[in-house]
Amino acid sequence: MADGTGAAPGDAVDLVVRADWVVVGDPGEGRVLDDAAVVVADGHIVEVGPAQEVLVGREDVPTTRLERHVLVPGLVNTHAHLAMNMLRGSASDRNLADFLAVVMPLEARSLTPDRVERATQAAAVELVRSGVTTSIDMYFLVESGLRGAESVGLRLLTGPTLIEGGPTTSTWDQVITAAGEWLDERPSSGTWRPVLGPHGTYTVSPTQLAELAEVIGGRDCILQIHLSETEAENEVVLERHGGRPLDVLEDAGLLSANTLLAHGVHLDPAEIDRIARVGAAVAHCPVSNLKLASGVAPVRDLLAAGATVGLGTDGQASSDDLDVLNVMRVAALVHKGTSSGSCGPDATALPARQALRMATLSGAEALGIGAHTGSIDVGKVADLTAVDLSSPWIEPVRDPVGSLAYSASRHDVAAVWVAGRPVVSSGRCVSVDERDVALSLRRLGEELRQS
Ligand SMILES: [Zn+2]
Incomplete structure (x- = not known):
């Protein structure tokens, strides 16, 4: 049968x-x-x-x-900044703080709707050619990014990114208004969920986070935020606000089953339990974490606690590519290599099937669309x-x-x-000429060097 x-x-x-x-x-x-x-x-x-x-x-x-x-x-990418391919290679071999000091001013000079659309189109080509059918994004000029992704056929879940002193000229009031409008205009439906992306508890104040919680009200969305990526982040937030990043997020009313925490490298055992209990998800980005020397996330503990853990690439400025298959392999390898226990390192840690689940169904669950995609089952969309x-x-x-x-x-x-629509066939993108897209990305790099 x-x-x-x-x-x-x-x-x-x-x-x-x-x-x-x-x-x-x-x-x-x-x-x-x-x-x-x-x-x-x-x-x-x-x-x-x-x-x-x-x-x-x-x-x-x-x-x-x-x-x-x-x-x-189809693979699912649970954390990315797609148009950062414009900045690929601009800040290698630096830790997070030094990386951000180079990248953020560059971003501020580079953002235009046309550039974000072209860059996101190139990122979408990279993603679908890597087997990805759904990706989240955290970037600016959202409509431009969506157009770029749609031209390739990638499913992109996205929405306004909120950051104080970000690379756009928008004020906080304008950004928070845009967040509310995004939820009004693009409510959840099937495989779509709107995303709101406060950058982090070290770049958005507790007052602003509480304001965002009020704007969201009871509406459905993915609340995507960087959290406890480094020990330095934990220390800065503790010193500034009297609590660790997860405390600040929870106090603002933003820790729930809709919350997607990017990185979660430096979580303590009590925080892992709180994340699992509330049903929040973690986007595990081992390639980015290794390149920035941020550490190795406690993924086995998160899984043991029952938390949902998907895989993410992060932006190409920090991880250099959007290769979720590679992220899957690195996750499987790094958690074997760093495992410890009464019998020492454990090669059964994070086996291939668990890594594949994280790259597919767990990723879909982390985005809140696991009922619709993430596995080959009758009734699901054909990703x-x-x-x-x-x-x-x-x-x-x-x-x-x-x-x-x-x-x-x-x-x-x-x-x-x-969703049954061919986007890659015979190893090539169906709807765009990859050479044209690569040339466009090369030109973007040249424009940015001159700006
Ligand atoms: Zn990120």
Whole structure:
């Protein structure tokens, strides 16, 4: 029997994808069907199962056949500043404070709607070519960013970023007004949730955070904020406000199941429990944290406490790319390497299936859209990523999930669908010319050097 009770054979279908391996259900359980097919209608998965069963009566339906490919849920990026690709390479080999001192003035000189749209388009190309179907963003000139993402077919959840003395000329009153209007104009629906992004408790005051909580009221949104990225941040906030970042956030009324905490590297055990209890999520960004020498987040403790942990790239100025597959591998490796216990380091820490879950379903749950995407299940939107496992650097394939986590790279991503719509085919973006996009990004870099 095929899984699910979706469309009967012969129903009008938009798409059938047949792959040698399909990861079905909860990716953390890593159930892999050999030679399986996914049937998509109206952007949703309507049937999943062994190909010889699913294809019966559908012999005439166009089928995408992917031999030696694994089909997984589209990857989800839970923390990013997409248009910061303009600043890629501008502040390497610095810790966070020195990094921000270089990047923030550069940003202030570089932001225009046209630049943000072009940069976000290039970032969207990078994301979908890395197998990502959904990303959050924390950046400025939101409508421009959305246009850039939409031109590529990436699902982008975004909204106003709030920061005192930020790179735009907007006053706090203007920004907080824009936040309220964003929630009015773009209410949650299906796979969309509006995002509000106060930058951090060291860059937005407790009074301003409380004001934001009042503006949100009971409305649904993702409240995305940097939190406890470094020990220095914890110390500065404690000295300024008499509490640690999580205390300040909670006192302002902004710690809830809608809260998405970027980084959470320096959390204490009591804070981990509070995060898990309230149902807030953490965006784990190990590549950015390692490059800025911020430390290693207590991910195993967060998971043990029951917290939702997704994976994030952070901005390309700090992590240099938007490669969520690489983030997945680094997460799996770094938590083995830094694990400790009565028996010493533990190679079973964060196994491949758990890393894949963090990159997919947990990411979707962290964004509050896990009921709609993040796994290959009947009824969910058809966000699918196919990765070619036939290369000399991957074969022989004994466990497709292990091959994906430890051998494959984003250059092996062959096809991507967002809600059933193809955005990557034969390893190339469908809707834009990648060479033009790369040239546009190169020109942006040249413009910024001259500004
Ligand atoms: Zn960030």
